[in-house]
Every structure is written in C-alpha cells, then in structure tokens.
Amino acid sequence: xxxxxxxxxxxxxxxxxxxxxxxxxxxxxxxxxxxxxxxxxxxxxxxxxxxxxxxxxxxxxxxxxxxxxxxxxxxxx
Ligand code: FES
Numbered sequence: 001x002x003x004x005x006x007x008x009x010x011x012x013x014x015x016x017x018x019x020x021x022x023x024x025x026x027x028x029x030x031x032x033x034x035x036x037x038x039x040x041x042x043x044x045x046x047x048x049x050x051x052x053x054x055x056x057x058x059x060x061x062x063x064x065x066x067x068x069x070x071x072x073x074x075x076x077x
Contacts, residue, residue, distance in 0.1 A: 021047035
C-alpha cells in the first residue's frame with residue numbers, strides 16, 4: 001500500500017469530511033484560514049478528527065493544501 005496523502009478536490013458543493021462530527025471541508029478550510037495550524041487545532045476548533053481519527057489524513061491534506069506547514073510543538077529551553 002502506498003502512503004500518499006489524499007487529494008482533496010475543491011468543489012462548489014460541500015463535502016462531509018468528518019462523519020463522526022458532521023464537519024464539511026468548507027468548515028475545515030474556514031478554520032485553517034482563521035489560523036488553525038495543525039490537525040489537533042482543527043479538531044479543537046470544529047471537531048473534525050477529534051473522535052475516531054479516520055478523517056485526519058484528509059484534514060492534514062487540507063492543511064497542506066492551504067500551505068500550513070505541520071510542525072512539532074516548540075518547547076521552552
Ligand atoms: S470521521 Fe472524523 S473523527 Fe471520526
């Protein structure tokens with residue numbers, strides 16, 4: 001099995017990405033544009049990816065599509 005990120009097609013219709021919490025791609029994109037910087041933050045803001053986690057690869061693809069660089073947390077030294 002090839003481990004490649006899913007391609008998320010932009011359409012005029014909204015697509016439910018997170019079925020656990022009924023969150024659409026538009027809502028996730030909106031949270032990313034509002035400043036969400038990772039899948040955990042998207043989950044906190046709108047619930048996508050906050051339960052079973054099966055939608056997280058799509059959330060991460062949406063983050064990448066919006067140019068969000070997924071970085072590890074910075075700890076104070
Ligand atoms: S489908 Fe999104 S958390 Fe389960």
